Amino acid sequence: MTHTSFLHPFVTRSHRGVYGIIRHDNQILVIRKARGPYTGLYDLPGGSPEAGETPEQTVIREIKEETNCDVISHTLVGEKTIFFSAFTKASGEEGCLQHTGVLFNIEVSGEPATQGDGLDSNGAEWVDIDSLSCQNATPFVLIGCGKEVISLANAEDYPMDVFIRRGKDLRPQNRYPMISGVFLFNSKGNIILQKVAYTKKVDAGKWSYSAGGHVDAGESYEQAALRELAEEMGVIASHAEFVGKSADIRDGHLRSFHHVFKVISDSPIVFDPKEVAEVKEFTIPELISQIKEHPEQFKHVFAQLFMDYYAKE
Secondary structure, three states, X not given: OOOOOOOOOOOOEEEEEEEEEOEEOOEEEEEEXXXXXXXXXXXXXXXXXXXXXXXXXXXXXXXXXXXXOEEEEEEEEEEEEEEEEEEEOOOOOEEEEEEEEEEEEEEEEOOOXXXXXXXXXXXXXXXXXXXXXXXXXXXXXXXXXXXXXXXXXXXXXXXXXXXXXXXXXOOOOOOEEEEEEEEEEOOOOOEEEEEEOOOOOOOOOOEEOOEEEEOEOOOOHHHHHXXXXXXXXXXXXXXXXXXXXXXXXXXXXXXXXXXEEEEEOOOOOOOOOOOEEEEEEEOHHHHHHHHHHOHHHEOHHHHHHHHHHHHHO
16 A cells, blocks of 8 residues: 655644544544544544554544444555645644544444543544535545535635535635546547536536536546546546646636546447536547537537647647
8 A cells, every 4th residue: 555645735733543443333533622623523433553553443442442342353554645724823823734644444342442642633433424424524424424425625725624515514625626628539549538427517518628516625637537438428548648737717707627548449439417417529630610600509628628639639
């Protein structure tokens, strides 16, 4: 397992740890943080490895120390890196935490200790998943609950926060969704596009990227592009070539950031009808002509980025 190196100019603090996701029915076992950037929030039990420890050893030890529960089984979920800027440093300056977590699904026995050590934890407890939000829980807790948590960027397109998509919370000011798109080409040099499902609220019935969507918390733009391509078109790829990026600005307001990647594949298309109305193969001259003649039939940011890309080729 490799450490994610993703520091950017706005990060003021970084941390790496190992954490356990412990769920039962509609509840998750959490601790209440007593210090650090997450002070006052629910967090996953876990912490930093001691010298010579494996991640498995760390998560078993930390869960015992912080919850007094014994680990029965553990299954590696993976490594995620999130950004959290909703804290103030001791100096009074606002900070941004880059937090990398190795996550395990855990089963435990025993009752959680409601009294913490007073230093790092104010005690462990089971909480209802439906009661959790960005206001009372850390990003890793929200991810562990299975909520649809997306990354948000600042105005300079650096990831800074997370947000529960389709949740009831208002999106933080000056934070913008991060969108990944894919240009899927076949070996003939033609591009395969999708038409957005008519049930969608935005750009319904318009031709758009071959695949695309929000960058989930813990993902890079490229990882999101590859995931969306697999989910929406059934095409599995291990790498995507970066093409370009753009900001979606409407009515003078910044709405989101788009990064686009190119994938070449002749794999059969198996699209998700909930996301895609239809797919179509275009030659490059044909697509350029249609964008020029009927721009209203295309998602604006897609058309802009495609024309920019083609001009470079």
